[in-house]
Amino acid sequence: MGSNSLAASAGLYQRARRIMPGGATRVTIWWPPHPPYAVSGQGCRVTDADGRVFLDFSNNFFSLIHGHAHPAIVAAVQAQAARGMAFGLPTQLDVELAEAICGRGVPGLSQIRFCNSGSEAVMFAIKAARAATGRPKIAKMEGGYHGAYDHVEVSYDSGPANWGAPDAPARNAYTKGTPPGVLADTVVLPFNDLPASLALIEAHARDLAAVVLDPIPSRVGMVPGTPDYLQGLQAACRRHGILLILDEIICFRLHPQGAQTLFGLQPDFTTLGKIIGGGQPVGAVAGTRDAMAVFDASMGRPVVPHGGTFSANPITMAAGIASLRLLDAAAHRHLDVLGEAVRDRMRAAIAAAGVPGQVTGMGSLFRLHLHDRPIRTYRDAYPTQAESARQSALFGFLLAHGILTTPNISGALSTPMTAAEVEEFGAALDAGLRAIA
Numbered sequence: 001m002g003s004n005s006l007a008a009s010a011g012l013y014q015r016a017r018r019i020m021p022g023g024a025t026r027v028t029i030w031w032p033p034h035p036p037y038a039v040s041g042q043g044c045r046v047t048d049a050d051g052r053v054f055l056d057f058s059n060n061f062f063s064l065i066h067g068h069a070h071p072a073i074v075a076a077v078q079a080q081a082a083r084g085m086a087f088g089l090p091t092q093l094d095v096e097l098a099e100a101i102c103g104r105g106v107p108g109l110s111q112i113r114f115c116n117s118g119s120e121a122v123m124f125a126i127k128a129a130r131a132a133t134g135r136p137k138i139a140k141m142e143g144g145y146h147g148a149y150d151h152v153e154v155s156y157d158s159g160p161a162n163w164g165a166p167d168a169p170a171r172n173a174y175t176k177g178t179p180p181g182v183l184a185d186t187v188v189l190p191f192n193d194l195p196a197s198l199a200l201i202e203a204h205a206r207d208l209a210a211v212v213l214d215p216i217p218s219r220v221g222m223v224p225g226t227p228d229y230l231q232g233l234q235a236a237c238r239r240h241g242i243l244l245i246l247d248e249i250i251c252f253r254l255h256p257q258g259a260q261t262l263f264g265l266q267p268d269f270t271t272l273g274k275i276i277g278g279g280q281p282v283g284a285v286a287g288t289r290d291a292m293a294v295f296d297a298s299m300g301r302p303v304v305p306h307g308g309t310f311s312a313n314p315i316t317m318a319a320g321i322a323s324l325r326l327l328d329a330a331a332h333r334h335l336d337v338l339g340e341a342v343r344d345r346m347r348a349a350i351a352a353a354g355v356p357g358q359v360t361g362m363g364s365l366f367r368l369h370l371h372d373r374p375i376r377t378y379r380d381a382y383p384t385q386a387e388s389a390r391q392s393a394l395f396g397f398l399l400a401h402g403i404l405t406t407p408n409i410s411g412a413l414s415t416p417m418t419a420a421e422v423e424e425f426g427a428a429l430d431a432g433l434r435a436i437a
């Protein structure tokens with residue numbers, strides 16, 4: 001994997017192994033023999049402890065939309081750090097970041113509350129939906145990722161050995177020891193299969209508080225829900241008094257008014273994270289005024305108490321405000337145009353190498369699959385063992401040649417990138433696909 005002989009990262013990993021299980025603190029950024037250890041980042045490049053420089057398409061799992069150390073974001077963070085990092089009081093900055101998001105004229109983003117991660121945002125949205133409806137269950141997609149809350153982990157990594165019937169996906173625990181009650185209260189839907197999803201929703205309608213939906217779920221394959229599917233799901237929610245929680249933790253980046261505008265959806269709650277924190281830890285639950293009323297503590301104990309020592313901390317708020325200010329219409333256009341270019345270039349690399357493959361994604365997001373089965377559902381995208389092995393080999397090749405993607409070869413563009421970086425990635429992919437052919 002290229003980092004074998006690199007002394008500094010290897011040394012850090014040996015030290016880490018002594019005091020962290022497996023030598024790592026995040027499951028998503030460990031791979032054999034060990035990842036490179038980052039030292040600094042500037043624009044779209046990251047430098048590791050051994051002085052190697054990577055063109056960064058991971059951007060800390062799609063959270064750094066302006067790349068690393070953007071001067072305006074650094075200045076905002078430094079200025080706030082000097083004024084104080086966190087208070088047991090609200091600040092003007094919470095209000096400003098809330099206004100920056102809720103001032104976009106989108107009913108589903110009328111009000112907002114901040115927390116510290118996307119996982120927390122999803123957890124609070126689900127608690128709010130249960131409280132508002134008095135119902136215990138949620139529905140989510142097979143393969144859909146929404147963070148670490150028990151219920152949304154269900155069937156996140158189902159595979160052929162345990163996934164059950166395509167029209168009634170099995171409820172599989174992701175973490176051993178998940179209480180049976182969690183499985184009983186989670187209905188697993190097959191993404192983009194409307195008849196099967198509607199049948200499952202109808203069978204559980206009286207108990208369902210919410211459907212949790214990412215309209216372009218990256219781990220399901222990063223294909224968008226078809227208009228029929230998304231509208232059909234939303235209509236079923238309305239029919240049965242089930243709340244729609246739209247997870248925009250990644251896909252908020254696709255449109256200035258959010259993915260709900262792009263896909264024509266009117267969710268009750270929207271979960272946000274990643275880019276709204278400008279690179280700092282963040283999450284948020286937004287929603288319609290009606291839906292968000294459950295959090296209102298101004299009249300006494302709220303229906304859903306929501307706190308958090310670091311929620312809306314001023315460093316995150318300052319970074320988020322600076323980041324969203326930079327993400328103007330021109331920045332969105334730049335990312336969209338470059339996104340088309342990178343997906344086209346990836347398709348050209350696949351064609352030139354003569355290997356099975358395809359590219360999914362939209363806007364500034366991409367994912368490469370090393371097979372050419374048409375992808376509509378999680379099961380279509382799911383790689384065979386041989387395809388997984390080729391994917392790991394390609395990821396390793398790219399890393400060794402200065403390109404950082406996520407381990408499943410997905411990525412997100414950042415505003416400092418240009419056509420030159422697209423070509424740099426394309427050339428590495430040309431070589432990588434030939435090498436694994």
Ligand SMILES: Cc1ncc(COP(=O)(O)O)c(C=O)c1O
Nearest residue numbers: 117118119145146147249250273
């Ligand atoms: C769609 C989606 N929802 C939720 C989360 C969880 O966010 P966090 O890692 O900030 O807890 C993620 C993280 O990758 C995500 O991609």
